[in-house]
Amino acid sequence: MTKAIKTIRKHAGEETIEAALILGSGLSDIGDLLADKVTIPFEELKGFPSGGVSGHGKDLIVGMLGGKRIAVLTGRQHYYEHGNAAAMRPALEAMAELGAKTLMLTNSAGSLDPEVRPGDLMLLSDHINYAGMNPLIGEESDARFVNMVDAYDPGLRAKTHEIGARMDIGLKDGVYLWYSGPSFETPAEIQMAIRLGANAVGMSTAPEVILGRFLGLKVWACSSITNMGAGLMKGEEISHTQTKQMAKLGAEKLKRLIPALVEEI
């Protein structure tokens, strides 16, 4: 058992969790939804995200949501922070060891679909690993050869669409293209991403999806759209400040959607 697992069990008890939820830029207060919760700073958990990016939380929260015990990481570590695509591996391994069967990922992203605007959600159906880095490089077991067909669990996606329709939350599917960041894309890169078949661009998530599938978890991911891709909307100034502000609109929808989905997993 790792040190982090021991610390989590010491604070939050021995009971298993059913799912893990990772919160993206500007979305960290979704963690406030948990009841009977225990909050543990990442600092106390070896291998959990270190450093940090503004707009992200720095805690693990274990508690109840939608009638289930889950763990929420209020922030993540990105490839662009230290050049480590596997930065989230220890934390995700800990989630699996604590019993999680489902990994739920959220992020802020730029939309390439004219019908999906800032403030909207996009349910991810697939990704393009354009950053080209893979968190499993260096893994020696045959488990490294992860099948990525239906990596974004079709059953969970179908349930999400049912819930979205019931709650009147517009939810279009989309393919997420992972750019390393931290600079935003050039308009030319956005045009390329559109031609490659992407519907959203962002700087996270794809490596966590690969790790989640490697660990045998069902994966679900949803983007909170904070802006249109660079050059797509006249007069739009893309910035991290805008990302954090606009994410709040998506966060309000995710706060309704996620508990209902957790109830059904």
Ligand code: HPA
């Ligand atoms: N590009 C990359 N990452 C992002 C964006 C974007 O336009 N918006 C929010 N995160």
